Amino acid sequence: MPAPSEASSSLKWIHCKFSMQLSPAHLADVRAGIGEQLGNSMLRYNTSLGGVALMFDRLAIKSDLAVISSDAPVVFVPIEVRLLVFAPEIGQRMEATVLRHGSDHLALLAHGLVNVTIPHRTAAADAAAGDAPAGGSGEDGGGGGGGGGGGGSNGFADGAMPAVGESVPFDVRALHVSDGLLTVLGELS
Secondary structure, X not given: OOXXXXXXXXXXEEEEEEEEXXXXXXXXXXXXXXXXXXXXXXXXXXXXXXXXXXXXXXXXXXXXXXXXXXXXXXXXXXXXXXXXXXXXXXXXXXXXXEEEXXXXXXXXXXXXXXXXXXXXXXXXXXXXXXXXOOOOOOOOOOOOOOOOOOOOOOXXXXXXXXXXXXXXXXXXXXXXXXXOEEEEEEEEO
16 A cells, blocks of 8 residues: 555545444454444545545544443444545546556556546547557457457557556546445546
């Protein structure tokens, strides 16, 4: 996992204080129960964080006492934690690794965790304008459905698209959240 820096400003550390809802089954080992709850919320988009929590550290339980509220079947334990959050912004320039060339898109992986899609029309327009880095055959060679053969069978001229495994810059154009999963839509820089 890369450390946040100015070059990857989509990653940021956030210090949070909140009450964690904990099942009474975890009262024998509160720290393990909180760790399990936090672990289950990683890699899911969180509206209040404005991004996807990738990892946590510096977990501190702020009180030996927990609160029972009304008839809730859980106890509320006050905690403090530091979260590493992936929170890209529209228009932001990032880098990602090419995973494969699809028939209608270029699939990238940012920070080794987040999927990025460059739609065919955008990638093709960039390639036609000569903005895409040179290299690659225009195919991923993975045999994963769709016709083979050269001649731009995936919509890109041979040699115009970056090779699988190559790191490429892109601009974030849209962010979509569905069922807690973040999808980044980009355009080659």
